[in-house]
Structures are given as C-alpha cells and as structure tokens.
Amino acid sequence: MRRRPQRSAAANSPSLIFGVHPVTELLRAAPESIERVWVGEGTEAARVRGEAARAGVAVETTDRATLDRMTSGGRHQNVAARARPFAYADLADVLARGPALVVALDGVTDPQNLGAIVRSAEVLGAGALILPRDRSAPVTPAAIRASAGATAHLPIVQVVNLTRALGEAKERGYWIVGLAPAGSSEFQELPALERAVLVVGSEDKGARPLVRETCDFLVRIPQRGRVESLNASVAAAIGIYGLRERLVRASKPPGSGGPATPASS
Structure with a gap:
C-alpha cells in the first residue's frame, strides 16, 4: 500500500492518542470514539490495523518519522489515533443506576493523575467518576492514555457545580466520604455503608x-513516613479500596432513603 503524506496539523492535535495498548483498548471498547488510526510497520501495528478494520474505523499507513512528529517524540509504538470529543455520562442516569x-x-x-485514578476506579470496582468542569483536568487523550483505556469502561460525568452534584447524590441515598489529611476517622472506623461517594481533592490543598x-x-x-502527602492518584486508589471494604450489598433501591444526619466531619 502506498504511504500517504500526513499534514503537519496532526502533530498538534489536542485529541491524539498513541501507543498499542491505549489505542487497542479504545478500539475494542468504544470504536465510535475514534475518528482515524495511523499505523506504521511491525507486528503490533498490524494487529491494531486489524482491530481498526474490524471496528470500521478509518486507517492510514504512515512511517515512524511521521508518527514521531505527530506524537512529539512520544512512545507511540508505530500506532496513533485521533479521538472524537469525549462523551461524558449524565449524572441523573448514573445516580438512577445506583452503583454502590x-x-x-x-x-x-x-x-x-486523572487517568491513573480512572484506571484504579475501574479496576477496583467503582461504578462512575464525577469531575467538575472547572479546576479539573478534562478527559483528554493524555488522560485516556494514562488510564490504559479504562475511560472506555467507566462512566465519567462532568458537572458545573460539584457541591450540588454531591447534594443530588445524597438525595439518592449516598453517603459522602472525603479524603482529608486531618480527617477524624480512618476507613476501618466507618460504619458499613450501602452506597457512597469518595471525594478526592488535590495533592496540595485537598478538596475545597x-x-x-x-x-x-x-x-x-x-x-508513617516523613513525606508530607501521597500523590493524588495513589491516595485515590487507597481510598477506593478502603471504602469498598466498608460497603455492604444494598437492600433497597436508590432514592428510597439516605443518611438522616451528617455522621462525622
């Protein structure tokens, strides 16, 4: 097949994903989110070409030098893709579904950090993730790559007002548990909960x-150590696991009763 020259505009695309694993995961889980795939030579690249063809995604053959320029020298493994704008889930739909x-x-x-948290959340059994529109990284190709494709499996909601969204979750029977260095409890001290939202803030300031x-x-x-704080993604992974251990099977549907009063702060 004749190789087609690529336009330099692709090099600065804000929607570029590269690497065999992220591109393959996205092709398998959400092929509709990919607009085009570029592949070079090699066995792994050929497999990605096959995945794209089976998914009905447009594929172009190119060379390593072009991929180097497109990815600004990133570890592309002879594979890159251009993603469509990320499709966020709806908060009302997520809360109606009632993940624990x-x-x-x-x-x-x-x-x-966002991508790493999405990956941990999906692997450890969270049912969704909520992001504020401001003061937060959106789901970009960089986040998708860091998530190893987990953004294709975990519903992600973007909201204008996080406090209001947490209030809506409370109305649906969720307890809100915030990670805080000066928190009054540890996870094993929490009561058994049916449904909960874990709030993770920034490394330096925490939640607002x-x-x-x-x-x-x-x-x-x-x-126990001397370093002041954990990386946000590490803290989130520990928090997700710790809170998951405190959850019990829901005995009633979402919205049939939530916390009567704030238990601790």
Whole structure:
C-alpha cells in the first residue's frame, strides 16, 4: 500500500492518542470514539490495523518519522489515533443506576493523575467518576492514555457545580466520604455503608471548603513516613479500596432513603 503524506496539523492535535495498548483498548471498547488510526510497520501495528478494520474505523499507513512528529517524540509504538470529543455520562442516569461506589474529584488538574485514578476506579470496582468542569483536568487523550483505556469502561460525568452534584447524590441515598489529611476517622472506623461517594481533592490543598462541608465523613489515610502527602492518584486508589471494604450489598433501591444526619466531619 502506498504511504500517504500526513499534514503537519496532526502533530498538534489536542485529541491524539498513541501507543498499542491505549489505542487497542479504545478500539475494542468504544470504536465510535475514534475518528482515524495511523499505523506504521511491525507486528503490533498490524494487529491494531486489524482491530481498526474490524471496528470500521478509518486507517492510514504512515512511517515512524511521521508518527514521531505527530506524537512529539512520544512512545507511540508505530500506532496513533485521533479521538472524537469525549462523551461524558449524565449524572441523573448514573445516580438512577445506583452503583454502590462513585468517585468524585475536586482540583485534580493533572491529566496523568486523572487517568491513573480512572484506571484504579475501574479496576477496583467503582461504578462512575464525577469531575467538575472547572479546576479539573478534562478527559483528554493524555488522560485516556494514562488510564490504559479504562475511560472506555467507566462512566465519567462532568458537572458545573460539584457541591450540588454531591447534594443530588445524597438525595439518592449516598453517603459522602472525603479524603482529608486531618480527617477524624480512618476507613476501618466507618460504619458499613450501602452506597457512597469518595471525594478526592488535590495533592496540595485537598478538596475545597464547601465540598468538604458537604461530606458526611472526612477520612484520613494513616501515614508513617516523613513525606508530607501521597500523590493524588495513589491516595485515590487507597481510598477506593478502603471504602469498598466498608460497603455492604444494598437492600433497597436508590432514592428510597439516605443518611438522616451528617455522621462525622
């Protein structure tokens, strides 16, 4: 097949994903989110070409030098793709479905951290993730790549007002549990919960005061070393696992009764 020259505009595309695993995961889970795939030589690239063809996604053959320019020298493994704008889930739909565990982020602005948190949330069994529109990294190709494709499996909601969204979750029977270095409880001290939202703030400032005030519990992760804080994505993974251990099977449908009063702050 004759190789076609690529336009330099692709090099600066804000929707570029590259690497065999992220592109393959997206092709398998959400092929409609990919507009075009570029592949070079090699066995792995050929497999990606096959995946794209089976999914009905347009494929172009190119060379390593072009892929190097497109990805600014990133580790593309002879594979790149251009994604369509990310399709966020609807908060009302997510709450109506009633997953036992939801993660909400406040002030996580690094797409690598966002992607890592999405990956941990999906692997550890969270049912959705909520992001505020402001003061937060959106779902970009960088976040998709860092998630190893988990963004294709986990519903992600973007909201204008996080505090209001947490209030809506409370009305649906969710307890709001915030991670905070000075939290009054540890995870094993929490009562058994049917449904919960875990709130994770930024590394330096944590969640905003209004968001913290919305929480029913503020929980700390015990730290034994000398370093001040954990990376946000590491703290989130520990928090998701810790809170998951406190969840019990729901005995009633979402919205049939929530927390009567804030239990701790």
